[in-house]
């Protein structure tokens with residue numbers, strides 16, 4: 263009889279645990295909290311659920327932009343793109359950079375010294391680095407460092423997977 267009770271308690275704990283885990287994984291991820299005062303060009307805003315992003319994006323695009331991943335160095339054709347054009351966010355097509363501020367950083371990642379407009383992106387502290395995100399949809403784009411060329415001295419080190427290039431002829 264005593265053993266039956268023990269069995270019941272263990273069974274209840276198991277069921278309770280599974281239920282709690284189910285609620286946890288089904289819970290929608292809350293939208294990213296942007297720094298206060300963050301603006302975007304024309305106040306444009308794109309918000310989607312995790313499931314919608316998974317639907318729209320490829321696996322690597324989702325991993326980089328929504329899960330803050332980093333692509334392998336030299337893995338993106340965008341790194342070696344030298345034609346005249348613009349680079350937009352792969353998630354929401356917000357224009358982020360132009361070929362005019364692109365430079366060869368020899369890092370294996372596409373690098374720019376300035377965004378197309380200052381509020382196209384916003385930054386957040388990320389350990390000892392500074393993360394760069396799209397101001398329209400919060401996509402993780404890469405990081406910005408203080409070792410870039412003039413006139414800004416900044417190096418926006420981007421993931422090519424997070425960018426869509428459009429040539430201007």
Ligand SMILES: [Zn+2]
Pocket residue numbers: 351352353354355356396397398399400401
């Ligand atoms: Zn975006």
